Amino acid sequence: MESRCENCIIRQFNALRAMNKDELKKVSDSKVFKKVKKGEALFEEGEKLDGVFCVRNGVSKLSKLSANGKDQIVKLASKGEVMGQRSVIAEELTNLSAVAISDMEVCFIPKEIISDTLNTNPNFAVEVLRHMAHDLKEADDVIVNMSQKTVKQRMAEAFLYLKNNYGEDDDGFLSLTLSREDYANVVGTATESCIRIISDFKKNGFIKTSGKKIGVIEERKLLDLVEGF
Amino acid sequence: MESRCENCIIRQFNALRAMNKDELKKVSDSKVFKKVKKGEALFEEGEKLDGVFCVRNGVSKLSKLSANGKDQIVKLASKGEVMGQRSVIAEELTNLSAVAISDMEVCFIPKEIISDTLNTNPNFAVEVLRHMAHDLKEADDVIVNMSQKTVKQRMAEAFLYLKNNYGEDDDGFLSLTLSREDYANVVGTATESCIRIISDFKKNGFIKTSGKKIGVIEERKLLDLVEGF
DNA sequence: AGCAAAACCTGACAATTATCATTTTATGTA
DNA sequence: TACATAAAATGATAATTGTCAGGTTTTGCT
Numbered sequence: 001m002e003s004r005c006e007n008c009i010i011r012q013f014n015a016l017r018a019m020n021k022d023e024l025k026k027v028s029d030s031k032v033f034k035k036v037k038k039g040e041a042l043f044e045e046g047e048k049l050d051g052v053f054c055v056r057n058g059v060s061k062l063s064k065l066s067a068n069g070k071d072q073i074v075k076l077a078s079k080g081e082v083m084g085q086r087s088v089i090a091e092e093l094t095n096l097s098a099v100a101i102s103d104m105e106v107c108f109i110p111k112e113i114i115s116d117t118l119n120t121n122p123n124f125a126v127e128v129l130r131h132m133a134h135d136l137k138e139a140d141d142v143i144v145n146m147s148q149k150t151v152k153q154r155m156a157e158a159f160l161y162l163k164n165n166y167g168e169d170d171d172g173f174l175s176l177t178l179s180r181e182d183y184a185n186v187v188g189t190a191t192e193s194c195i196r197i198i199s200d201f202k203k204n205g206f207i208k209t210s211g212k213k214i215g216v217i218e219e220r221k222l223l224d225l226v227e228g229f
Numbered sequence: 230m231e232s233r234c235e236n237c238i239i240r241q242f243n244a245l246r247a248m249n250k251d252e253l254k255k256v257s258d259s260k261v262f263k264k265v266k267k268g269e270a271l272f273e274e275g276e277k278l279d280g281v282f283c284v285r286n287g288v289s290k291l292s293k294l295s296a297n298g299k300d301q302i303v304k305l306a307s308k309g310e311v312m313g314q315r316s317v318i319a320e321e322l323t324n325l326s327a328v329a330i331s332d333m334e335v336c337f338i339p340k341e342i343i344s345d346t347l348n349t350n351p352n353f354a355v356e357v358l359r360h361m362a363h364d365l366k367e368a369d370d371v372i373v374n375m376s377q378k379t380v381k382q383r384m385a386e387a388f389l390y391l392k393n394n395y396g397e398d399d400d401g402f403l404s405l406t407l408s409r410e411d412y413a414n415v416v417g418t419a420t421e422s423c424i425r426i427i428s429d430f431k432k433n434g435f436i437k438t439s440g441k442k443i444g445v446i447e448e449r450k451l452l453d454l455v456e457g458f
Numbered sequence: 459a460g461c462a463a464a465a466c467c468t469g470a471c472a473a474t475t476a477t478c479a480t481t482t483t484a485t486g487t488a
Numbered sequence: 489t490a491c492a493t494a495a496a497a498t499g500a501t502a503a504t505t506g507t508c509a510g511g512t513t514t515t516g517c518t
Contacts, residue, residue: 066377125354133319139368146375147417148295188376
């Protein structure tokens with residue numbers, strides 16, 4: 001279960017791949033393996049983080065509380081992704097909360113190792129930079145979507161995103177199950193509006209539901225919607 | 230006019246401050262000084278950038294075209310800021326267009342120097358990382374604003390932002406003048422809606438206008454609006 | 459100065475989305 | 489299994505925002 005970072009495949013997906021053997025050894029010796037149950041928080045907005053979390057399994061939502069009391073989900077983090085690096089690097093309190101959407105396994109890595117390696121191994125720094133650059137681009141895309149697309153379009157996009165990134169089970173339902181409220185918080189709308197759109201998509205045969213599970217039936221139709229038809 | 234980077238104060242505001250003398254010398258020798266007139270583009274979405282732009286003077290809007298043909302302004306870049314680094318680092322085409330909002334003076338710095346320095350000087354890499362981390366946080370904030378605040382609140386925020394970041398002239402008008410359309414594209418709304426809100430604010434005495442110039446009168450009232458009162 | 463083009467503004471209306479109230483359904487637990 | 493609780497669903501209505509169509513003013517240019 002708990003194993004050595006040197007042999008961990010997960011890190012191939014993140015910036016830790018750019019660490020050398022010695023650095024990895026240090027990480028391995030000081031990392032803390034953690035299980036997090038669905039619904040539990042890894043950290044809360046405004047906290048001071050003493051390290052980063054490398055996701056081995058499961059999915060976490062990264063969200064920010066808005067003035068009107070609603071959570072806006074800014075990003076979903078899953079296998080291979082590192083959470084908390086932004087605030088460790090900027091040496092600031094976290095601007096986001098992280099709550100597990102499914103049961104998770106994560107490794108906590110103390111920030112000293114991260115910053116030491118950043119300061120001495122340019123390859124690592126550049127690799128982290130590349131990942132952050134990617135995140136920034138995605139954030140820009142989200143901004144444009146939020147302001148220029150309708151709620152319906154964003155809902156359609158959300159379903160397609162979940163299908164493409166987390167796949168579906170044998171019965172054709174999305175593997176990652178979000179509550180209606182979470183969907184609303186991803187899309188940035190009221191829960192009722194979100195539910196109404198789900199009903200609407202279902203009535204049109206674009207999706208199917210079973211309890212809280214949702215399955216994409218007409219991917220093409222959803223895509224058309226997103227494109228504006 | 231055109232001078233040596235070694236003596237340039239501007240770089241104190243950006244990651245170039247972490248370069249050593251040799252590196253700065255190289256930058257200085259290869260940089261190209263450029264004047265850009267208001268309305269001219271520095272680069273367009275989808276272009277391949279061969280370097281970054283360090284802003285000496287003036288302001289540029291960074292925007293992204295949405296599917297429905299509207300430009301969403303994602304960020305304003307002004308004195309001291311570096312544009313294009315994201316795409317140079319990620320080695321991707323730019324995801325944004327940069328167009329001058331006022332007359333500008335910029336220095337173009339070839340990407341080779343940037344990436345060489347990133348790969349050899351960890352201080353520089355970390356400094357760039359820090360700036361990018363900051364940008365990412367700001368982007369998160371924008372996402373939350375877009376989805377959770379009303380157009381009116383976002384407009385109020387925009388005026389306060391411009392006042393606090395670019396100041397006002399002797400007559401109390403914002404130093405940075407945006408067209409109504411630009412305001413709409415910052416806030417993510419239709420130009421007509423934007424104009425209506427300006428009229429409304431004016432009627433309420435929160436702001437004043439003179440041609441396209443806008444001045445903040447009741448900062449407190451605008452703040453209250455943003456906070457949700 | 460005079461003219462064309464662009465930017466700004468307003469009204470009327472339609473579409474989208476939020477809110478509140480209530481019902482129905484699912485879920486976990488004793 | 490039954491009960492309490494939370495989640496999902498729906499209706500009615502109001503508020504917000506977008507669209508279209510037409511004005512007026514400003515601006516840049518010859």
